[in-house]
Amino acid sequence: MFGVYELKRQADLRMEFNEKLQLLRKQKGLTQEELAEQLFVSRTAVSKWESNRGLPNIDSLKAISKLFSITIDELLSGDEILLAAEQEKNENARSLRTILYGLFDVMNLVFFFIPLFGEQNGDFIESVSLFAMKSLESYMLVAYVVIFGITSVFGIVEILLQDCQNYFWKKNHPFFSMALTIAATLLFILSQEPYIAFFQFWLLIIKGFLYMKQP
Template sequence: MEFNEKLQELRTNKNLTQEQLAEQLFVSRTAISKWESGRGYPSIDSLKEISKYFSVSLDDLLSSEEILTLAQADSKQKTLHFRDVVFGLLDCSIVMFLFLPFFGQRIGDVIEEVSLLFLTQSPVYIKIPYLIVVTGLILCGVLTLALQNCSIPFWMKIKGKLSLGLSAIAALIFMISLQPYAAMFTFLFLVIKALMLIKWA
């Protein structure tokens, strides 16, 4: 008997509706429906709650194949979570460009190091793209960290690509406009992200 059938049998033996069981396990009724129809498995924490609530062991709930499937899914979830944290922190750390002297500007015969907010000698057509990519990266980082548990397919698909794309554009803009420090940091962050994606592909 598969997990979904066992769960359904345990629930009906206790004369519980899906909604009542969901309340006991602190999950949604949709989650119970999904598990009972075999369209997914609960998290490790939810499995522990099910085991405790029905007084059955995890071995009784899951077959060895299901345990392997669950372990793989859990491992993948942890990897994605770790990647999101790293990507989010790297993108958010670009805020330092606004306050630390990563940019050079010529004042007479001297090149002075200033932060992006004090980059006053550069033309507007150069400073605006700087502000756009820096703001974009910071927002991308904040959203990545804030929406770690978001399972909307569009966001899941686009978040990594958005972060990589913005980093690549930022590195290119800083290189073309001869801002070596800003270019070096954005390129380094881009390489870290690319290596992480290659490692976990």
């Protein structure tokens, strides 16, 4: 097979994965952009692999193996196989955490309709939904709708981008999510809505726990 023959002939099985990938790509006359197109990944991903800043996930490794007619065992050393497995595990855990962040944020849509807001009714305060409040000032209603709306939309974006490899997004979306929850918690504390403030506070605690657990 072309890939195996060339690697063995040049004693390149001792090379690291990034060096093997560069060699195989150049032997096949491909640019990074062309290789990325054949593997259905971004050119940035190929550049990262070739500069030894990460390893492909299992699906990309299978695609590379098929493209160059070489086994995964010949592409990766023993240590690299362990590293790739650990990387895959971390990526799966990160995707799950992103989905959970997204679900918690989308949950804000529910807060429009469940009775978590206090409404004065004679000598009593009864629990009502947001849109059932009659004494709420219009500017406060707008503030509540805005914070719920922005957080919910951001949650949908998080779910859609659960597998996004952009470094800025991966690093910062938990901070954006927690910042929105902090803003909501403070808003409801200041407007003296203890029930919804309590729920927002616990969402913040859970998000903080998820963030502390990430590798």
